[in-house]
Amino acid sequence: DVVMTQSPLSLPVTLxxxxxxxxxxxxxxVHSDGNTYLDWFQQRPGQSPRRLIxxxxxxxxxxxxxFSGSGSGTDFTLKISRVEAEDVGVYYCSQGTHWPPYxxxxxTKLEIK
Amino acid sequence: QVQLVESGGGVVQPxxxxxxxxxxxxxxxxxxxxHWVRQxxxxxxxxxxxxxxxxTNKYYAxxxxxxxxxxxxxxKNTVYLQINSLRxxxxxxxxxxxxxxxxxxxxxxxxx
Numbered sequence: 357d358v359v360m361t362q363s364p365l366s367l368p369v370t371l372x373x374x375x376x377x378x379x380x381x382x383x384x385x386v387h388s389d390g391n392t393y394l395d396w397f398q399q400r401p402g403q404s405p406r407r408l409i410x411x412x413x414x415x416x417x418x419x420x421x422x423f424s425g426s427g428s429g430t431d432f433t434l435k436i437s438r439v440e441a442e443d444v445g446v447y448y449c450s451q452g453t454h455w456p457p458y459x460x461x462x463x464t465k466l467e468i469k
Numbered sequence: 470q471v472q473l474v475e476s477g478g479g480v481v482q483p484x485x486x487x488x489x490x491x492x493x494x495x496x497x498x499x500x501x502x503x504h505w506v507r508q509x510x511x512x513x514x515x516x517x518x519x520x521x522x523x524x525t526n527k528y529y530a531x532x533x534x535x536x537x538x539x540x541x542x543x544x545k546n547t548v549y550l551q552i553n554s555l556r557x558x559x560x561x562x563x564x565x566x567x568x569x570x571x572x573x574x575x576x577x578x579x580x581x
Contacts, residue, residue, distance in 0.1 A: 395568065397514070404564060404571040405506075405514065416569055448514055452568075456528040458504070458516040 358382050358454045362447075362461035368469040375436040377464045379449035384429045386453070393452035396425055396434045399463075400445040408447075409434065436466075444468060471495040471570040475563060478575030481555055489550040489575055491565030498546040499523070504568070505539065505550050507561035517563070520548060533559075555579045 359382040369375045385392045396409040407416050409425035412432060422437040436443055449461040477489040491503065505517040518539040519528045527539050538551040548565055555577075562574040 399514075404573055405566075406571065407569050410569070446513075450514075456516075456519065457530050458519075460514040460516070463513045 357457055358385070358451050358459050360449055360451060360459050360461040362449060362464050365462060365464055367464055367466045369436075369439045369466060370469045371441065372438050375439050375443075375466060377434045377447055377449075377466075379427075379432045379434070379461050381430045381432075381451055383454065385432075385451050386429065391453075392428065394425075394427070394432050395450045395452065396423075397448045397450060397460075398443075398445055399448065400442075403445075405448065439466070439468070441468060471567075473565050473567070473570055473572035475565055475572045475575040478563065478577045480578045480580060482581050483555055483557060483579055485555055486551070486553045487555060487577060489552065489563055489565075489577070491548040491550075491572060493546045493548070493565075496567075496570075499543050501567050503539075503541065503548040504566050505548075506564045506566055506571075507559075508564070508574075509558075509561045512561075515561075518550065552577070 361380045363378045385394050392412050394412050397405040398408050399405045408419050408423050413425045424435050426433050446463040446465050448463050472494045474492045502521045504519045507515050507517050520539045524541050536554045541548045557579050560579045562576050564574045565572045
């Protein structure tokens, strides 16, 4: 199974400052079809997960442009350009290249400093 | 709008069975594979099962293989997760999802 490792696991950020979360996979996530199936999800307190980014860097509909995804191969990053109060929650990366199983990172808890 | 609504959770004793349902609306149900993902209290997300768009292929996490069974009824736009031989470690919120849309989840608590 592909292991997804996120860092940091806890991320205190000042409002208006940038934030960055790293996600590393135990093997390359490049699929034989040429796509890289790496997604990012946000889970606000008490809510269901919500996908923010699919295939590394594609923002889902309605996701603010302060969220961006980048990376390739085994190393990926989610960046928030300026953190807002509504961004508090847990962020997960997930891979859908080598399945089953689909696998998630441990989660990164973003809080306001 | 795209919507997934889970139901069927509850408190059950170890060894018993439960069937979860996921009712879909707002999209062409028969075009989509549907996943179940669970989240134990205070823990992260764990993928559980997937049924293909046409129901011919089913996939399971090793942790549930042989005990969980996923199925779909396209006439009702509903996916089911049959959970047998429940264990304490199956306690979790169970979400159905197509990844760009998630349900609100249904809580399964396994306790004697």
